[in-house]
Amino acid sequence: MFSVKNLVKKYPTGQMALKGCSVDIDKAQIVSIFGPSGAGKSTFIRCINRLVEPTSGEVYLDDVEITSLKGRELHKARRQMGMIFQEYNLIERLTVMENVLSGRLGYVSFLQAMFRRFPKESIDEAFYLLERVGLAGYHNQRADALSGGQRQRVGIIRALIQHPKILLVDEPTSGLDPKTAMIIMQLIKDLAKEKDIPAIVNIHDVALGQRYADRIIGLTEGKIVFDGPPAEVSEETLTMIYGEEDWSKTIRKVEDEEE
Amino acid sequence: MTALKTTVWKRFSKKQSLERYSIEFVIVLVFVWATKSVDIYWPFITDAPHQAADLLNRMTPPDFAFIGTIIPSLIETINIATLSTIFALILSFPIAILNARNTTPHPIFLVVARVIVVTSRSVNELVWGLIFVVFFGPGAIAGIAALTMRSLGFMSKLVSESIEEIDPGQVEAIRATGANGIKVFLYGVLPQVMPTIMGTTIFRWDINIRQSSVIGLVGAGGIGILLTSAMNMFRWRNVSMILISIFVVVLAGEYVSAAVRKKLT
Numbered sequence: 001m002f003s004v005k006n007l008v009k010k011y012p013t014g015q016m017a018l019k020g021c022s023v024d025i026d027k028a029q030i031v032s033i034f035g036p037s038g039a040g041k042s043t044f045i046r047c048i049n050r051l052v053e054p055t056s057g058e059v060y061l062d063d064v065e066i067t068s069l070k071g072r073e074l075h076k077a078r079r080q081m082g083m084i085f086q087e088y089n090l091i092e093r094l095t096v097m098e099n100v101l102s103g104r105l106g107y108v109s110f111l112q113a114m115f116r117r118f119p120k121e122s123i124d125e126a127f128y129l130l131e132r133v134g135l136a137g138y139h140n141q142r143a144d145a146l147s148g149g150q151r152q153r154v155g156i157i158r159a160l161i162q163h164p165k166i167l168l169v170d171e172p173t174s175g176l177d178p179k180t181a182m183i184i185m186q187l188i189k190d191l192a193k194e195k196d197i198p199a200i201v202n203i204h205d206v207a208l209g210q211r212y213a214d215r216i217i218g219l220t221e222g223k224i225v226f227d228g229p230p231a232e233v234s235e236e237t238l239t240m241i242y243g244e245e246d247w248s249k250t251i252r253k254v255e256d257e258e259e
Numbered sequence: 260m261t262a263l264k265t266t267v268w269k270r271f272s273k274k275q276s277l278e279r280y281s282i283e284f285v286i287v288l289v290f291v292w293a294t295k296s297v298d299i300y301w302p303f304i305t306d307a308p309h310q311a312a313d314l315l316n317r318m319t320p321p322d323f324a325f326i327g328t329i330i331p332s333l334i335e336t337i338n339i340a341t342l343s344t345i346f347a348l349i350l351s352f353p354i355a356i357l358n359a360r361n362t363t364p365h366p367i368f369l370v371v372a373r374v375i376v377v378t379s380r381s382v383n384e385l386v387w388g389l390i391f392v393v394f395f396g397p398g399a400i401a402g403i404a405a406l407t408m409r410s411l412g413f414m415s416k417l418v419s420e421s422i423e424e425i426d427p428g429q430v431e432a433i434r435a436t437g438a439n440g441i442k443v444f445l446y447g448v449l450p451q452v453m454p455t456i457m458g459t460t461i462f463r464w465d466i467n468i469r470q471s472s473v474i475g476l477v478g479a480g481g482i483g484i485l486l487t488s489a490m491n492m493f494r495w496r497n498v499s500m501i502l503i504s505i506f507v508v509v510l511a512g513e514y515v516s517a518a519v520r521k522k523l524t
Contacts, residue, residue, distance in 0.1 A: 051431055072439075079437030089432035093450040102446050106437025113442050155432075162436060 001026050002166055002198060007057035009043050009222075017043040019222040020057070025166075025198045030189055032213035032230075033202045036242050040222040041202040045168045048200075049081045050074060061165055079106030082159025084188070086171035088151040090143040090158075097139040099154050100126045103161040122161065129157040133187060149180040153187065160191060167192055167199035173208065181205070185212045206238065206250050318499035325500045329485065333508055336481035339399055339474075340467035340512075343406035348460050350407070351414035358415055359422035362448065372415065379412025384470045388479035399480035402471060409470070410463050421455035422448060454523050461523075465516035472505045 002025040009018040017040045025031060035041050046052035048059050050066065059066040066077050082103070090099045101118045108118060130136055133153040143151060152172060159167060169188060173181035185201075189212050192199040203209040210216065210230045218226030218241035226237050235247040271279065356362045358372035387405035395401045430447035438446065475483020482505060489497040 049435055051434060075437045075439055077437070078435060081435070083432070083435040085428065085432060087428050089426075089428040091429050091433070091446055091450050092426075093453065094446070098446075102433060102438075103436050105433065105442045105446060110441060110445075113438075113445055158432075158436070168435075 001062065003060045004048065005058040005060070007044070007047055007059065008055045009040070009047055009052065010055045017222055018047065018054070018057075021219070021222070021224050023217060023224070023227070025200075028192065028196045028198050029214035030192060030212055031198065031200045031215045031217060032209035033200060033217045033219055034204075034206060034209055034226075034238075034241050035202075035219035037204070039219045041219055042170055044219065045083075045170050045200060045202055048168055049078050049083060051083075075106055079162050080165045082162045082164035082167045084152070084155050084159050084167065084169040084172050086174055088148070088155045088175075090146075090151055090154055092142070092144040094143060095139065096130070096135065096141050096143060096146070096154055097123075097126060099143050100130065100139075100157050100161055103158040106162065125161055126157070129160060132191075133157060148176050149184065152176065152184050156184075156187060156191065160195065164195075164197060166197055167201075169199055169201040171202050171204065173203070173205065181208060182211075188212075206233075210251075314495065317495040320496065321500040321503055322494075322496040323500065325497045326504070329482070329501060329504050332482045332485045333504055335399055336471045336475075336483075337468060337508065337512075339402045339406060339471040339481050340464060343403045343410060343471070344460060344464040344467050346403070346407040347410035347414050347463065348456075351411050351418060352456075354411070354415040355418035355422060356444075358419035361425070361427070362422055362444070372419070376412040376416050379408055379410075380416070382409070384409040384474055385477050388474040388477040392478045397478035397480070397484075401478070402474045402480035405474055405479050406467050406470060410467060413466075414459050414463055417459045418452060418456055421452045425451040458520050458523050461516050461519045465512045468512040469509050472509070 004021060004023045007018050007021045008016075010016050021040075021044060023031075033041050033044065043052055047054040047057075048066070050069075054067055057067065061077065061080060064077060066074075069077050091102065094102075098116065101116070101122060104118055104122045105113055107122075112118060127136075127139070130139060133156065135150060135153055138146070138150070143154065146154065155172075167188070172188060173184055176184060185208055188199060188201065201209070201213070210233060213230050216226065216228060216230050216233050217224055218237065220241050225240050226233070233251065235251060238247045238251065239245065354372050354375055357364075357368040358376060360369065363369050363372070384405050387408045388401060391401035391404040391408075395404065425448060429451060430443060433443045433447035471481045471483075472486075473483050475481040475485065476487055478484065482501060486498065486501050486505075489495075489501060
């Protein structure tokens with residue numbers, strides 16, 4: 001379904017952001033990537049859709065190898081990967097509806113994009129999704145009039161309306177309060193399950209990441225140091241990922257979950 | 260703390276004071292030299308108040324009947340300003356894109372665009388007017404061309420600076436959707452610089468109204484032509500009427516420009 005083979009990224013400054021990372025995702029699961037700031041989480045996710053050019057390695061989405069694609073083929077591959085950002089990255093001066101429909105830019109013609117003449121199916125779907133995330137009636141509001149949580153919902157449906165085969169999510173909750181953060185994570189999880197697609201979620205909040213993930217990957221200094229189910233994340237694992245610290249208060253006990 | 264140590268504080272050290280005094284001395288020197296070298300004929304200066312009073316006397320009362328001749332000329336002035344602003348807007352758009360580091364297709368275009376911007380800005384509109392009067396003959400066309408050339412650099416520069424300051428996150432988000440270059444520009448870049456484009460355009464229109472009332476002095480159309488001929492024929496009451504009407508139009512332009520720009524923010 002999706003696999004990354006030996007991905008390496010060396011920046012022109014000589015910094016090795018990724019030192020050969022391999023990940024296979026063969027079912028629709030939420031994969032949380034843990035790691036300290038500067039571990040390469042953002043680089044990893046951006047090398048997948050080539051917002052950052054990887055130095056070497058291969059990325060397969062279904063049977064298409066992405067790192068070798070050029071021009072139109074690359075654009076086609078990108079539209080199959082929905083991305084959700086830390087700073088939401090909405091077009092601030094455009095309306096909610098325009099922001100949602102911008103997720104269809106890979107599919108429409110230049111003139112359709114220019115004159116905002118999107119196909120009716122897309123507009124219907126946009127209204128449906130807005131309602132689904134609790135933003136019914138907001139379609140003509142400008143994005144800069146929304147709160148952080150509302151913006152991230154728009155960000156999520158902009159990614160979903162692409163009809164992606166995978167979601168790439170970069171620190172979706174770091175600008176949000178704890179409650180909103182949980183709502184957003186739940187929403188990403190629910191929608192990914194509904195669409196039956198995997199999601200790779202960079203997250204620095206260990207408890208939150210563990211709670212919503214089906215699988216945890218630990219990334220430290222550009223290397224994958226852990227890959228396993230959330231239940232296997234122990235204090236030793238976190239020490240391995242982040243370094244020495246008293247983790248007993250941070251870690252979520254799996255048995256609490258079941259009640 | 261028993262013994263109070265007296266410390267001497269001075270704002271400047273000896274060396275700093277010396278530097279400051281020598282700079283001040285040089286400024287005085289330059290002033291004296293400049294006044295000596297421009298060859299001032301003092302009787303002209305002492306005579307000036309008398310001459311001014313005399314001119315004012317000949318200018319009053321303004322010839323209000325002349326307004327009939329002025330109005331068509333004023334309309335031409337405003338139209339020159341409007342048309343040159345629109346042409347400059349259209350032409351400056353691609354130059355601004357080439358001139359911005361983050362949107363230029365290749366660094367070589369940066370140099371090309373910068374040469375156009377500097378050329379446009381370093382030549383005064385009256386000089387552009389003189390050049391285009393040779394090309395097109397006297398009249399409004401030369402004026403429109405002159406002001407377009409002059410506005411081009413100004414608008415390209417301001418818009419390209421605004422393009423360089425956009426939030427790259429929004430561009431990244433649009434690229435991530437699989438949009439191609441031109442759609443990324445349309446959604447990721449253009450909405451962010453739209454307020455600057457509109458603000459700069461209306462501001463430039465305001466400037467162009469002021470300048471189009473002057474370029475007639477070199478024959479490039481507008482009210483300036485009327486002004487020069489009135490002055491050449493010593494019709495001072497007509498001159499004062501023209502000056503008043505220019506003043507009113509410029510004031511109105513400034514008011515409209517300020518009102519529109521206030522709405523944009």
